Amino acid sequence: MRAVTQTAPGGPETLAVTELPDPVPGPGEVLLDVAATAVNRADLLQRQGFYPPPPGASDVIGLECSGTVAALGEGVTDLAVGDEVCALLAGGGYASRVAVPAGQVMALPAGVDLVTAAALPEVACTVWSNVFMVAGLRPGDVFLVHGGGGGIGTFAIQLAAASGARVFTTAGSEDKLARCRELGAEVAINYREDDFVDVVRRATDGRGADVVLDNMGAKYLSRNVDVLADEGRLVVIGMQGGTKAELDIARLLAKRGAVIATALRSRPLDGKARICASVVEHVWPLVADGTIRPVVSAVLPLEEVGEAHRMIESGEAVGKVLLTP
Ligand SMILES: NC(=O)c1ccc[n+]([C@@H]2O[C@H](COP(=O)([O-])OP(=O)(O)OC[C@H]3O[C@@H](n4cnc5c(N)ncnc54)[C@H](OP(=O)(O)O)[C@@H]3O)[C@@H](O)[C@H]2O)c1
Numbered sequence: 084m085r086a087v088t089q090t091a092p093g094g095p096e097t098l099a100v101t102e103l104p105d106p107v108p109g110p111g112e113v114l115l116d117v118a119a120t121a122v123n124r125a126d127l128l129q130r131q132g133f134y135p136p137p138p139g140a141s142d143v144i145g146l147e148c149s150g151t152v153a154a155l156g157e158g159v160t161d162l163a164v165g166d167e168v169c170a171l172l173a174g175g176g177y178a179s180r181v182a183v184p185a186g187q188v189m190a191l192p193a194g195v196d197l198v199t200a201a202a203l204p205e206v207a208c209t210v211w212s213n214v215f216m217v218a219g220l221r222p223g224d225v226f227l228v229h230g231g232g233g234g235i236g237t238f239a240i241q242l243a244a245a246s247g248a249r250v251f252t253t254a255g256s257e258d259k260l261a262r263c264r265e266l267g268a269e270v271a272i273n274y275r276e277d278d279f280v281d282v283v284r285r286a287t288d289g290r291g292a293d294v295v296l297d298n299m300g301a302k303y304l305s306r307n308v309d310v311l312a313d314e315g316r317l318v319v320i321g322m323q324g325g326t327k328a329e330l331d332i333a334r335l336l337a338k339r340g341a342v343i344a345t346a347l348r349s350r351p352l353d354g355k356a357r358i359c360a361s362v363v364e365h366v367w368p369l370v371a372d373g374t375i376r377p378v379v380s381a382v383l384p385l386e387e388v389g390e391a392h393r394m395i396e397s398g399e400a401v402g403k404v405l406l407t408p
Pocket residue numbers: 123124125205209229230231232233234235236253254255256259274298299319320321322323345346347348395398399402
């Protein structure tokens with residue numbers, strides 16, 4: 084197969100397409116002919132040598148893909164060769180073929196083409212599992228998602244708005260703020276100019292946010308606790324602003340608040356399979372009827388993987404950047 088490899092950790096220029104042996108699907112796995120994969124922020128860290136694959140996962144970067152089932156491993160009965168699907172991966176997506184546990188393979192939502200479907204597994208599984216399965220967002224709740232113009236943000240805005248929540252978001256440019264409003268954000272806050280705590284509190288008569296989905300980690304911890312409503316839940320999924328910060332427990336305790344941090348990639352297989360099944364049941368119908376649209380900034384050939392990383396790293400992409408092998 085063709086796959087992106089690296090001779091040493093480093094910048095986007097260290098990524099190159101080479102030939103590798105085809106993966107062999109083990110028991111309970113399927114082999115996919117990859118139609119497209121997508122760049123995730125975690126891929127940039129893996130490229131730099133800071134985010135090694137979990138034990139047993141491919142060394143090839145790539146956390147999601149769409150494609151066609153090419154072969155079935157032992158014991159797989161609910162998929163067939165030729166099925167068009169998308170999949171959540173622990174690695175290996177930047178390639179023309181990948182092996183994946185069958186529980187992480189999802190049918191395509193109706194009406195989404197095979198290439199575009201590669202934009203969905205990571206954002207749908209991350210947003211659904213954290214905002215709904217973990218934090219229990221309800222209709223009428225106030226929801227704040229940071230980084231509204233990113234892959235996660237563009238999906239979270241749409242899904243939360245569709246659920247009947249009031250959606251607040253942060254972004255760093257007027258272009259992204261406008262896109263966030265188009266996607267369903269009631270208020271889009273320029274984090275370079277305004278304090279999101281003030282804006283959310285003012286717009287909610289002092290109540291604050293019932294659920295916060297955070298990509299910044301340490302840098303926003305204190306202000307995220309400030310912005311929480313009573314019994315609010317802060318779910319930290321990213322560390323773009325560092326990993327260590329001080330937590331004022333007295334402030335959290337007074338609100339009976341919760342701070343939760345999760346990672347999708349390192350979850351056990353049965354947990355990932357449960358999330359994928361729940362996404363197909365609850366999220367795909369909203370994609371199929373057009374309530375939620377995949378937001379794709381660019382589709383590049385696999386050979387332009389370095390440029391795709393640069394687009395995500397610089398923050399110029401709105402939504403996802405896809406790669407086709
Ligand atoms: N834990 C998990 O399971 C999991 C799964 C998927 C993703 N993630 C994490 O979730 C985060 C988002 O992922 P993604 O795929 O959406 O990445 P992305 O597409 O690169 O989006 C990240 C966004 O963050 C924004 N940003 C940068 N500085 C900011 C700040 N100070 N305040 C608010 N926003 C800021 C950037 O845009 P502007 O600055 O231009 O507005 C960019 O749009 C990443 O940290 C990723 O690693 C975690």
